[in-house]
Amino acid sequence: MDKKVVNLDSKKTIELEWKKYAKLGMFFIILIVLFALFLTSAFIVKEGEYKVVRQFQEVVSIKSEPGLAFKIPFIQTVSTLPKYQMAYDVSQAEINTKDKKRMIIDNYAVWKIDDPGKMITNARTVVNAESRMEEFIYSVVRAELGQLEYDEIINDEKSSRGSFNDRVTMKVNELLSKDEYGIIVTDVRTKRTDLPQENENSVYTRMVSERESKAQEYLSIGDAEKNRITAETDRKVRETLSKAQANAEVIRSEGEGEAAKMYNNSFSKDREFYSLFRTLETYKKTIGEDTVIVIPSDSPYARLLMGYTE
Structure with missing residues (x-):
């Protein structure tokens, strides 16, 4: 009888202990699940970036202010886009001028995301946006330079390019806006213009001649x-x-x-002095170191030379 009572008490104690640990385990499981849900629903918006929240590929919100934000776990996704301006090195391209001459153009563009929602919806990624932008830049540059003669492009003195970079930038932005890519180009610049290898020598010779x-x-x-x-x-x-x-x-x-x-x-x-002066002037012109004069001794000339004054 006593054995049966002890066994019953032991079983009840074990059941109570098990329920206690079961409740404690359930509490920790719920806590872990809640923490996991918090981690999957919370995200941080940093300075200089957009956070685009999408639900089934539809944009539901855009976070641009730095801080902590939340989304619905497993249903909504978050994409990060840069807010600052970016530089993109456009691939070199060969174009034909108005006078049917070929040249290679190397450009770069400075751009930024203007509308993150449109950018995510239509371009999906930054790489796709840059790819579309490059296509538009090449198309516009080819059209603009195709209206100019070769000499007008390479010769600064004859250049009629004017505000070429401004025109290209404006037209590229018109194309991007039309397709609603949500990006804007702030500047397009030409780094250099080169010639195909086979044309360099002839052009160099002509430039030297000019x-x-x-x-x-x-x-x-x-x-x-x-x-x-x-x-x-x-x-x-x-x-x-x-x-x-x-x-x-x-x-x-x-x-x-x-x-x-x-x-x-x-x-x-004094006429006598004048006569004497004229005579002396005559001596100066006629008598030298080797002069020999033959004159009568009683002539006035001789008397003066010999020192007679009367």
């Missing part, structure tokens, strides 16, 4: 200007010398006249 022709033109203009300046300078020099010589002749004649007048006034006061 530069040599231009250099010769500058040299001709310089020579003509030099000759004009030289001729003008020579004319002014001749005029200045002519005027100086004329003035000198006038001054000389005036001086000679004044000297003659002074001589006449001086010599008229």
Whole structure:
């Protein structure tokens, strides 16, 4: 009898312990499930990104402010898109100019996502958006440069490209807006323009010829200007010398006249002194170191030479 009571009590104790642990286990399971649901429903929006919430491929909300956000677990999905501007290196492409010449164009574009909902719906991914953008850029650049002659594109002096980059940017944005891709191109730029290998030598030779022709033109203009300046300078020099010589002749004649007048006034006061002066002037011109003079001893000339004054 006592054995049966002990067995019954043991069974009841085991059942109570089992129920206790079962309830505790159920509590932990529920807690884990709730934590898992929290993890699968919560997501963080970071600075510089969009979070697009979709349900069965339909966009239900767009989160753009940084912080914690929630979605319905297992039903809704979240896609991340960049909010900042991005640079895309467009693949090199060969185009034909208006005069049927080939050239290779290398461009790059700066773009950003303007409408995340449209971008996810129509382009799906950033890679697809860039692919569509590249197609539009190539199409517009080919059409724009196809209206220009080859020389107008490569020669800055003859270039009629004008606001080429602005026109390309505007037209690419029109195409993207028409197809509602939700992105906008802020700038399209040409990094470089190259020639196919087979055309480089001929174009280089022609460019050298053009530069040599231009250099010769500058040299001709310089020579003509030099000759004009030289001729003008020579004319002014001749005029200045002519005027100086004329003035000198006038001054000389005036001086000679004044000297003659002074001589006449001086010599008229003492005729004997004038005679002596003229004689001495004659000696200066006729007598040198090797001069031999034969004259009568009683001539006035000889008397003066010998020192006789009477």
